[in-house]
Amino acid sequence: MTFLEFKGSFERKVVSEFIEYQDRDVLVSVCVFTFNHAAYIRSCLNGILRQRVNFDFELLIGEDNSTDGTREICIEYAERYPDKIRLFLHHDENKIKIGRQPTGRFNFIYSLFSAKGEYLAICDGDDFWTDSSKLQKQIDRMLSDREISMSFHNAKESIDGISKRMISIGDTGYVNPKSIVEKQYRIPTLSMVFKRNIIKDFDLVVKVRSGDRYLEIASIGAGKCFYFKDIMGVKRTLHSGLLKRWKAHRLDSVAQKYESNALLLNIVPSFYRTYMHRYLFEVCLNALGFINFRSTRFLPLAVKHFILSLRFSLRH
Numbered sequence: 001m002t003f004l005e006f007k008g009s010f011e012r013k014v015v016s017e018f019i020e021y022q023d024r025d026v027l028v029s030v031c032v033f034t035f036n037h038a039a040y041i042r043s044c045l046n047g048i049l050r051q052r053v054n055f056d057f058e059l060l061i062g063e064d065n066s067t068d069g070t071r072e073i074c075i076e077y078a079e080r081y082p083d084k085i086r087l088f089l090h091h092d093e094n095k096i097k098i099g100r101q102p103t104g105r106f107n108f109i110y111s112l113f114s115a116k117g118e119y120l121a122i123c124d125g126d127d128f129w130t131d132s133s134k135l136q137k138q139i140d141r142m143l144s145d146r147e148i149s150m151s152f153h154n155a156k157e158s159i160d161g162i163s164k165r166m167i168s169i170g171d172t173g174y175v176n177p178k179s180i181v182e183k184q185y186r187i188p189t190l191s192m193v194f195k196r197n198i199i200k201d202f203d204l205v206v207k208v209r210s211g212d213r214y215l216e217i218a219s220i221g222a223g224k225c226f227y228f229k230d231i232m233g234v235k236r237t238l239h240s241g242l243l244k245r246w247k248a249h250r251l252d253s254v255a256q257k258y259e260s261n262a263l264l265l266n267i268v269p270s271f272y273r274t275y276m277h278r279y280l281f282e283v284c285l286n287a288l289g290f291i292n293f294r295s296t297r298f299l300p301l302a303v304k305h306f307i308l309s310l311r312f313s314l315r316h
Helices: 003-010 042-047 069-080 105-114 134-144 176-180 201-207 211-222 238-247 251-264 272-286 293-315
Strands: 026-036 057-063 086-089 119-124 148-159 160-165 193-195 226-237
Touching: 003 105, 003 201, 026 042, 026 105, 026 134, 042 057, 042 069, 042 119, 057 069, 057 105, 069 086, 086 105, 105 201, 119 134, 134 148, 134 193, 134 226, 148 211, 176 211, 176 272, 193 211, 201 211, 251 272, 272 293
Parallel strands: 026 057, 026 119, 057 086, 148 226
Antiparallel strands: 119 193, 148 160, 148 193
16 A cells, blocks of 8 residues: 555545655654643653754654644644654544544554654654663664664553553563564553564554554564663553553453454464464453353364464474
8 A cells, every 4th residue: 555545545634734844864753643642742752852863863743633732732843843843733534443443543654654764763642752862772773783673672651650660571682573473571662663664564554453563563574673671761551540441341452452463463474473373372362261252252263373373383
C-alpha cells in the first residue's frame, strides 16, 4: 500500500498540515501521537527538543482532534519551532476502527508515511524522555552496526505516581530475538528507534491491533536488535481505573492479544516461528483459564499452536 492508496482508502477529510515547517534533509524522524494529553504534552515535547545530537532530526506531531487544549499547545510549539516541528491536525472522520472501536491508527500510519528520516523514534504524548543524550546514544550504536534494525532502552512506568523499572534483562547489548517473539518483557514504545525501511506491509499495519507489536516483529525480520539498560524515559499509565476496566474484560483482552499476534505469524522469520507458536499456545491457555462458553474456542487453537511449535522446532 502506498501513501496515496492509504489516503484514498481512509482519508475522508483532508489532514491539515501546519504550514510553518521549513523542509530539510534529516537523519531521524521523531513521531509523537497525542490525544487529550494537555497535562502532559509539554513535558513530552520538551524532552524531545532538549536532545543533544550531532545530526538533524524532525519532530512529527500527530494531533488527533483533542478536546482538552492539546491541539492549541501543539500549534504553539509548531509556531515556536518551525525549523523542527511538522504538525498534522487530524479529524475524527478519518479514525480507523479496529474491533469496532475507533483508534489512533490513521494518525500512526500517516506519520510513518510522512517521516523523512532513515531512522524513526516514537513517543506517545503522555510519555517523556529524561535523558538528553538518548537519541545520540541509540543512533551512534545503530550507525556503528548497520545490521541493527531496532534499538530500545529501559524506562520507568509511572502508575498513579508510583514508578517502577519496566525491563530487567541485564546489561546493555544485543538481544535474542526469541525473547522479543515470546514477549519475555515489554519494550517501552517511547524507547524504540528503528529503521524506516522495516515497514513493508502497511495493509497489515492497518489491521493488527498493536502497531508497536508489528514494529517489534518487523525489526526481527530486518536485522539485529540492541538494548540499553539505561533508564532514559518514563511511560505514564494514567489511571488505575484503566487497569480495573482491563481486568473486568480480561478475556476480551486476551482474545485481542491472540488475534494481534496471530496476524503477525507470516512476518516472523521461519527460524523463530516456533517461538511465536509457543507464545500463542500460552495465550490460548490463559484464555482457557476463564471457564465459560466463550473461552472454549481457544481449545482447538491451543492444540494447533502446540503441534505447530513442535513441528517448527524439529525442522530447525
